[in-house]
Amino acid sequence: MIKKAFVAMVIGFVLATVMHSLGQSAAPAPATADSVKAAIVAAPAAAPAPAPAPAASLNSGDTAWMIVATALVMLMTLPGLALFYGGIAKRKDTLNVIAMSFVTFAIVSVLWVVYGYSLAFGTDVHGVIGNVQKFMMNGIKVDTLSSYQNTIPELIFVVFQLTFAAITVALASGAYIERMKFSAWILFSVLWMTLVYCPVAHWVWGNGFLAKLGALDFAGGTVVHINAGIAALIGALVMGKRRETSLIPNNLVATVTGAGLLWFGWFGFNAGSALTASGLACAAFINTNTATAVAALSWMFTEWFFNKKPTVLGLASGAVAGLVAITPAAGFVNVGGAIIIGVIVGFVCYLMVAFVKAKLGYDDTLDAFGIHGIGGIIGALLTGFLADPAINAAGKGLFYGNPAQVKIQLIAIGTTVGYDAVVTFIIFMVIKAVIGLRVSPDEELVGMDRSAHGERALGY
Amino acid sequence: MKYIVAVIQPTRLEAVKEALSQIESFRLTVTDVEGIGRQKGHTEVYRGHEYKINFISKVKLEIAVDDKFVEPVVDAIASAARTGKEGQIGDGKIFILPLEDAMRIRTRERGAEAL
Numbered sequence: 206m207i208k209k210a211f212v213a214m215v216i217g218f219v220l221a222t223v224m225h226s227l228g229q230s231a232a233p234a235p236a237t238a239d240s241v242k243a244a245i246v247a248a249p250a251a252a253p254a255p256a257p258a259p260a261a262s263l264n265s266g267d268t269a270w271m272i273v274a275t276a277l278v279m280l281m282t283l284p285g286l287a288l289f290y291g292g293i294a295k296r297k298d299t300l301n302v303i304a305m306s307f308v309t310f311a312i313v314s315v316l317w318v319v320y321g322y323s324l325a326f327g328t329d330v331h332g333v334i335g336n337v338q339k340f341m342m343n344g345i346k347v348d349t350l351s352s353y354q355n356t357i358p359e360l361i362f363v364v365f366q367l368t369f370a371a372i373t374v375a376l377a378s379g380a381y382i383e384r385m386k387f388s389a390w391i392l393f394s395v396l397w398m399t400l401v402y403c404p405v406a407h408w409v410w411g412n413g414f415l416a417k418l419g420a421l422d423f424a425g426g427t428v429v430h431i432n433a434g435i436a437a438l439i440g441a442l443v444m445g446k447r448r449e450t451s452l453i454p455n456n457l458v459a460t461v462t463g464a465g466l467l468w469f470g471w472f473g474f475n476a477g478s479a480l481t482a483s484g485l486a487c488a489a490f491i492n493t494n495t496a497t498a499v500a501a502l503s504w505m506f507t508e509w510f511f512n513k514k515p516t517v518l519g520l521a522s523g524a525v526a527g528l529v530a531i532t533p534a535a536g537f538v539n540v541g542g543a544i545i546i547g548v549i550v551g552f553v554c555y556l557m558v559a560f561v562k563a564k565l566g567y568d569d570t571l572d573a574f575g576i577h578g579i580g581g582i583i584g585a586l587l588t589g590f591l592a593d594p595a596i597n598a599a600g601k602g603l604f605y606g607n608p609a610q611v612k613i614q615l616i617a618i619g620t621t622v623g624y625d626a627v628v629t630f631i632i633f634m635v636i637k638a639v640i641g642l643r644v645s646p647d648e649e650l651v652g653m654d655r656s657a658h659g660e661r662a663l664g665y
Numbered sequence: 666m667k668y669i670v671a672v673i674q675p676t677r678l679e680a681v682k683e684a685l686s687q688i689e690s691f692r693l694t695v696t697d698v699e700g701i702g703r704q705k706g707h708t709e710v711y712r713g714h715e716y717k718i719n720f721i722s723k724v725k726l727e728i729a730v731d732d733k734f735v736e737p738v739v740d741a742i743a744s745a746a747r748t749g750k751e752g753q754i755g756d757g758k759i760f761i762l763p764l765e766d767a768m769r770i771r772t773r774e775r776g777a778e779a780l
Contacts, residue, residue: 293711452711453718512710522712559713572712 263348264356270482271361277473278368282310282375285470289463289525290379290571293518296455297652298383299662305378305387309394313371316398318342321370322363324403325411326353332414335407353410354480365477366410370402373429379571380437383447384643387657389636396632397436401625405432409617420617421592421600421610423489424478426533426585427621434578435625437569443633444642446568448649457517464521468497471528475535488596489535493528496547500527503551511559519555522576526554529580534588537600542591550583582618589614666764666777667735671726672698673746673757678724684745685728688737692780694727704755723757729764731777 287306294302313321320340327335339345342363351362374394381390406428408415415427422428454460475493479486504523509515530550531543538546558575569575589611592600601607636642643649648656655661673681678695685693699720706719730738739759747756769779 451716452714453709453716454711508710508713512713512715514710516710518711555713563714 261350261355266482267356271357274473274477275365275368277470281467281470282306282372285463285466286375288459292456292460293454293571294382297654299455300660301653301657302382305390306375309375310371312394313374313398317367317370321403325406329412334404335411370398373402373433374398376433376573376577377436379573380441380569382570384649386644388640389642392636401628405621415617419613421537421588422533423536424475424532426581427617430529430577430581431621432625434574434581435622436629437573439626439629440633441567441569461521464524468524479536485536492535492543493531495540495543496531497524497527499544499547500551503548504555507552507555523551526550526576526580529577530584533585537588537592537597539593539596546587550580554580585614585618667730668762668764669728670760671742672723674748675722675724677746680745681742684741688741690738696725698723698725729780731780
């Protein structure tokens with residue numbers, strides 16, 4: 206009952222917001238469109254997009270930083286997320302959990318250069334999707350500069366965005382582990398990247414309709430975290446609970462190692478989203494570290510208060526929640542804003558995973574919704590309040606005299622949640638019909654490592 | 666010959682090892698084990714959810730001895746494995762099993778010679 210009611214609620218909320226946002230986007234405010242567009246692609250604040258700019262030329266500082274940043278973001282999926290998730294899973298499922306992140310990185314790596322990049326970042330078609338011109342990197346030469354940042358080669362921009370697409374899909378796996386067929390996960394990766402990630406990335410970053418509306422998302426609060434979090438929730442609801450619903454980590458050392466690698470790689474994710482080696486990148490860097498540290502402490506003290514002990518898993522979870530929430534805000538807020546975001550997200554995400562999840566009863570196994578979905582929504586919303594034009598002229602929040610920004614952020618959040626929920630639901634129904642979602646009870650109880658892969662994490 | 670198996674609190678392992686070396690018993694096999702006994706389990710909390718952990722960590726010792734060493738060895742383990750003055754539930758047990766034969770692989774010596 207609760208399950209059905211919840212699904213209905215999500216879908217209803219979703220449809221309402223989509224219709225509302227479409228109505229809004231039909232009449233965009235022309236005055237702000239250009240400056241906002243610059244913000245969406247996280248271009249340096251000083252560069253007004255449409256001016257007759259001097260002939261573009263490659264900047265070796267920017268390019269060097271983006272190559273490094275891209276490699277840092279890759280590290281977040283493998284081994285960062287794989288270890289973070291793998292360590293919390295049951296001992297008999299840990300390899301399968303790692304394999305989900307691994308195979309997704311490989312799948313998205315291929316699909317992205319074949320067609321994903323073109324759909325997300327190719328020439329805009331009606332604000333909804335990119336066109337097919339850049340399939341197979343068609344027309345992108347070695348010396349072609351990115352139209353999103355004309356001091357770096359387009360090829361590195363392609364790979365940078367690839368690493369974002371890959372981790373977004375992999376994040377959702379946290380809600381599905383210990384019961385989903387590996388083949389079903391592979392099909393999900395293909396369909397979801399194509400039908401959900403590419404369009405949403407296009408709307409927000411690829412000059413799509415949310416970009417034109419003026420939504421602020423520096424490094425992926427909506428595109429990455431809300432997107433992955435909602436997919437996690439819908440998938441968990443459709444698949445149902447595991448047979449053994451405990452969550453007793455098999456190796457917290459691996460989990461903390463993974464969390465550390467996520468934190469480290471996230472500097473590439475957020476500071477890299479400046480697309481330049483600039484002061485803005487450094488602002489994103491310091492905000493990322495600040496919010497993450499504060500959120501780890503906020504979660505720790507909250508847990509200490511409610512459960513008498515500060516757990517190591519809590520520190521790691523709080524840090525990840527902080528990383529999630531600062532993502533949309535990293536290049537817009539000042540350090541005070543980063544601290545506020547960290548305090549709130551550490552507290553709220555703890556309540557979500559400790560109390561709300563238990564009340565509602567869905568088995569979002571590793572809290573991909575509780576941390577990424579909720580943390581992403583908190584970050585995207587607070588960006589609308591805390592964006593400081595002194596940090597980035599492209600973003601001005603409610604506290605700096607622009608209340609309209611909060612409404613725009615809500616529209617972006619609502620649209621993402623709505624579209625994602627509906628399409629993810631359809632994708633799961635298709636997979637269920639074609640190959641089935643869950644392994645057999647025996648395969649589940651014996652553990653996915655043995656039943657799906659014929660291996661175990663630790664041998665003699 | 667006897668085969669002595671003792672299951673003790675992990676916190677007492679160093680003390681037991683020390684007590685055994687005091688009586689010049691230096692041969693010992695140690696394994697980390699988990700089990701359920703009269704000592705109740707404890708709870709662990711992960712992401713705000715409390716789990717009852719029934720299996721409690723213990724250490725298992727295995728020692729093969731000649732008959733005349735049985736009492737000193739058992740006594741050394743029993744004295745050193747107690748927690749607190751009176752001992753407590755959960756301090757463990759010692760099992761003494763008959764040992765039929767033994768072989769030292771290197772020399773193929775048999776029986777008590779092999780121990």
